[in-house]
Amino acid sequence: MDIIESSKRLAAYTAVDNHVKPEHKVIGIGSGSTVPYVVERIVQQGVEANKGRVFIPTGFQSKELIVSSGLGLGDVDQYPTIDVTLDGADEVDSQLNCVKGGGACHLREKVLAEAARTFILVADYRKNVQYLGTNFLQGVPIEVVPFAYAKVLQNLHQVLGSPKATLRMAVKKAGPVVSDNGNFIIDAPFDREKMIDPFTIMAQIKMLTGVVEVGLFCRMAKAAYFGNEDGTVTVRWDDGKIDQVAAPV
Numbered sequence: 001m002d003i004i005e006s007s008k009r010l011a012a013y014t015a016v017d018n019h020v021k022p023e024h025k026v027i028g029i030g031s032g033s034t035v036p037y038v039v040e041r042i043v044q045q046g047v048e049a050n051k052g053r054v055f056i057p058t059g060f061q062s063k064e065l066i067v068s069s070g071l072g073l074g075d076v077d078q079y080p081t082i083d084v085t086l087d088g089a090d091e092v093d094s095q096l097n098c099v100k101g102g103g104a105c106h107l108r109e110k111v112l113a114e115a116a117r118t119f120i121l122v123a124d125y126r127k128n129v130q131y132l133g134t135n136f137l138q139g140v141p142i143e144v145v146p147f148a149y150a151k152v153l154q155n156l157h158q159v160l161g162s163p164k165a166t167l168r169m170a171v172k173k174a175g176p177v178v179s180d181n182g183n184f185i186i187d188a189p190f191d192r193e194k195m196i197d198p199f200t201i202m203a204q205i206k207m208l209t210g211v212v213e214v215g216l217f218c219r220m221a222k223a224a225y226f227g228n229e230d231g232t233v234t235v236r237w238d239d240g241k242i243d244q245v246a247a248p249v
C-alpha cells in the first residue's frame, strides 16, 4: 500500500476507534476514497457491535459500501438525528473549516454533518492546511439546479469574484457531471483573501438563487484526523487543541 493510502487508513482507523462507540446506533457514512477504511474498521468491531446499528449514506457510493459490507442501511429522513458522522474532505483549514464536494456529494454530506451530534473528518496529510485553497485548487464545489447553471456562473464571474468558475464536466460521459440529486456542479476558485473567511463567501454563494448547496463546511466538525507519512496521526479539535497520536494496532 502506498503512503497516501496508508495515511488515509491510519486516519480512518484512529477516528473510528475514538468516536464509534458501542452506544452509537445511528452512524453517518461519508463519500470518497478515505471512507472505505472507516467502514472497514467499523466492520472489524464485529457482528455483535454492529447488530442493531443503522448506517446512513451520503450518496450512491457509500450506500453500496454499507450494503456490500453487510451493515444495516437507513436514510436521514427516518433518522434525522445521527450519533456520529464520519466523512472525508478535500481540504481542512486550521479552524476546521473544510472544502467538500470533490465527489459531488456535498449536499447530502452537509445534511448528514448537520444531523450528527458529532461530525468527524478523516483525511491524509495533504489535506491539512492553514488556509483553504492551498492544495485543492479546482475551487469550491457548488451544486446548482440545471436550468440555473448559466445564471449562477455569471453571478460567480461578475459579482462574487471567481472569474474562473466552470461547470464540472463528466469523464466517460458527454456533458456535465450530474449529482446523485440530479443537479449540476460548478467549481469556483477564489483568491486567498476570500478563502481566509470561508463563512462569508459560503453565505454569499448560498444566497444566489439556483444554488442548492455549497461545498464549504464552516466549523461543523468536532475533530479532523490526518494520517501522516511517518505513521502518526494528527488530530485537530474544534477548541484548537492538536494531538499527535501513534497509529492504532
Ligand SMILES: O=C(CO)[C@H](O)[C@H](O)COP(=O)(O)O
Pocket: 030, 031, 032, 033, 034, 035, 087, 088, 089, 090, 099, 100, 101, 102, 103, 104, 105, 106, 109
Ligand atoms: O467531499 C467529498 C465527496 O463529495 C469527499 O469526502 C472528498 O472529496 C474527499 O475524498 P477523498 O477521501 O477521496 O480524498
